[in-house]
Amino acid sequence: MSATIETTVHMPAPVVREKHARELPGLPMFLAGLVVFAVGVWVLVDPVISTVDVGGTPSAGILVVMVLLFLAAALIMRGLFTVAPGEARVLQFFGRYVGTVRTDGLRWVNPFTTREKISTRIRNHETTALKVNDADGNPIEIAAVVVWQVEDTARARFEVDDFVRFVGIQTETAVRHIATSYPYDNHEASGLSLRENADEITETLVIEIAARVQSAGVKVIESRLTHLAYAPEIAHAMLQRQQASAVVAARTRIVEGAVGMVELALQRLSEQNVVELDEERKAAMVSNLLVVLCGDRSTQPVVNAGSLYT
Numbered sequence: 001m002s003a004t005i006e007t008t009v010h011m012p013a014p015v016v017r018e019k020h021a022r023e024l025p026g027l028p029m030f031l032a033g034l035v036v037f038a039v040g041v042w043v044l045v046d047p048v049i050s051t052v053d054v055g056g057t058p059s060a061g062i063l064v065v066m067v068l069l070f071l072a073a074a075l076i077m078r079g080l081f082t083v084a085p086g087e088a089r090v091l092q093f094f095g096r097y098v099g100t101v102r103t104d105g106l107r108w109v110n111p112f113t114t115r116e117k118i119s120t121r122i123r124n125h126e127t128t129a130l131k132v133n134d135a136d137g138n139p140i141e142i143a144a145v146v147v148w149q150v151e152d153t154a155r156a157r158f159e160v161d162d163f164v165r166f167v168g169i170q171t172e173t174a175v176r177h178i179a180t181s182y183p184y185d186n187h188e189a190s191g192l193s194l195r196e197n198a199d200e201i202t203e204t205l206v207i208e209i210a211a212r213v214q215s216a217g218v219k220v221i222e223s224r225l226t227h228l229a230y231a232p233e234i235a236h237a238m239l240q241r242q243q244a245s246a247v248v249a250a251r252t253r254i255v256e257g258a259v260g261m262v263e264l265a266l267q268r269l270s271e272q273n274v275v276e277l278d279e280e281r282k283a284a285m286v287s288n289l290l291v292v293l294c295g296d297r298s299t300q301p302v303v304n305a306g307s308l309y310t
Contacts, residue, residue, distance in 0.1 A: 009208065011215040018154040018217070021091045021099025026080050026106030033076035040069030079111035086121040088150075090157045100153045118153045122221065123164075127172050129227050134194065135183045139231035142179045142194070144202075145224055146171050146209055152217030163216045170212040171223075178205050184230065194228055201225065262286050 043066050082105065083089055089101045091113045101107055102120070109115070126145040134140050148167055150156045156163040178201060179194065186193040192200055202224055210220040266286075 009211040011212065014152075014155045014159055014215060014217070016097055016154045016158050018152045019099050021101050021109060023101050023103065024108045026082070026108045029076055029108035030080055030106065033073050033080075036069055036076060037073035040066050040073060043069065075111045076108075079108045080106060081109070081115055082106050087117055087119050088153045089115045090118055090153050091115055097154055097158065116157060118150060118156060120150050120153070122147060122149045125168055125171055126226060127168075127175055130172060130176060130179070131231060132176050132179045134179060135181060138184055139233065140179065140184050140194070141227060141229050141231055142175060142225065143227035144171070144175045144205065145226050147221040147223070148213070149219050149221060150217060151219040155215065155217030160216045163218065166216050167213050167218055171209055174205060174208040174212055177208065184228075194225075198225060 043062060081089065083101055083103060085104045087104075089107075091098045091101065091109060093110060093113045098110075098113060101109065101115075124145055124147055127143050129141045129143045131139060131141055146167070150163070160166045182192055182194050182197075182201060184193060185195050194201055205225075206220055206223045209223055213220065262285075
């Protein structure tokens with residue numbers, strides 16, 4: 001089945017792949033920014049450094065140094081950001097992808113980069129009840145849930161417009177394709193069916209969904225069918241068919257057991273010489289036993305007060 005999926009699902013090769021960004025611990029850089037800012041304030045308020053005349057007017061050189069110190073402190077602080085567990089930050093430098101930060105805590109990167117948050121937590125997506133035709137052309141309702149997680153943040157950010165919506169649409173497409181590839185019930189014929197081979201069907205569903213969403217950097221963990229039923233317009237007729245099949249199967253089992261019991265009774269009577277029966281009496285006995293054993297109602301026994309032949 002995987003070969004079939006590979007030939008039917010054609011997704012373009014990814015242009016970018018996730019790589020680790022250059023980063024530094026955030027706490028030392030935060031302290032460095034505070035030190036630079038404090039030096040700038042000290043230069044501003046210290047009368048010995050900030051003035052050169054009696055009037056206390058700062059010199060141009062001191063003003064330039066002070067501005068540079070405040071600007072450096074601002075840039076250091078701008079490069080700080082936090083990363084929570086279960087999320088990552090995708091970095092861009094003037095539109096170019098430069099890496100991803102996955103280390104949680106306070107981090108520092110180039111202050112001129114833009115940072116976009118992407119959740120790497122495990123997510124669920126449950127489709128609505130989709131109405132499709134199975135392989136036999138019968139309308140059915142089917143729904144599934146898929147458990148997925150972002151594996152490559154670069155592809156999730158740059159390969160598709162909205163990776164969450166992309167996963168939802170591709171999941172529904174895969175569910176529809178699976179539903180039309182198999183019959184709802186094989187009716188004792190060979191082959192897989194949606195109702196009787198749920199494990200095999202869900203395994204195939206996982207493979208197809210994974211093939212469809214791999215371009216978005218998404219890893220499929222598990223997928224299961226959550227709803228499977230005939231459409232309302234044929235549900236009653238199909239229920240009667242299932243009931244009839246169940247009745248036939250039960251009657252077949254009863255007849256097989258009854259024939260075995262009759263055969264055993266005749267064998268025991270013959271071995272123990274209880275009574276000798278000709279072929280006509282054996283046929284009558286077999287008929288009576290089968291009526292008693294296979295009937296769906298309780299029988300009323302009739303006591304023969306005469307001989308066996310009257």
